[in-house]
Amino acid sequence: MTYMKFDEWSRLSGTDVEVWRNGLLIGTGNIEMAASDSIAWIISDPLAERLLLEKTNGFELRVSREQAIRRMDPERTDTKCHAYPGLDSPNPD
Numbered sequence: 001m002t003y004m005k006f007d008e009w010s011r012l013s014g015t016d017v018e019v020w021r022n023g024l025l026i027g028t029g030n031i032e033m034a035a036s037d038s039i040a041w042i043i044s045d046p047l048a049e050r051l052l053l054e055k056t057n058g059f060e061l062r063v064s065r066e067q068a069i070r071r072m073d074p075e076r077t078d079t080k081c082h083a084y085p086g087l088d089s090p091n092p093d
Contacts, residue, residue, distance in 0.1 A: 001064050006071065010035075039053070
């Protein structure tokens with residue numbers, strides 16, 4: 001599955017994500033809560049331990065193409081992305 005950078009963290013509560021920092025994948029998890037577009041709590045292990053992520057510390061969240069489309073427009077029921085430029089291909093980073 002292809003994942004892509006998603007900058008609007010406040011839309012990601014309940015979403016499975018990849019966590020990247022400095023161009024490296026450092027983990028995966030589920031966003032428990034996003035307080036703004038720059039702070040998010042992620043649950044990344046079976047013990048439900050939470051991690052605080054901040055954009056200012058260089059973290060980047062990536063989601064699947066389908067989740068990106070759903071998070072941009074929750075009313076959509078399909079995952080065709082022609083209406084959303086930039087979602088046709090994965091992030092080149």
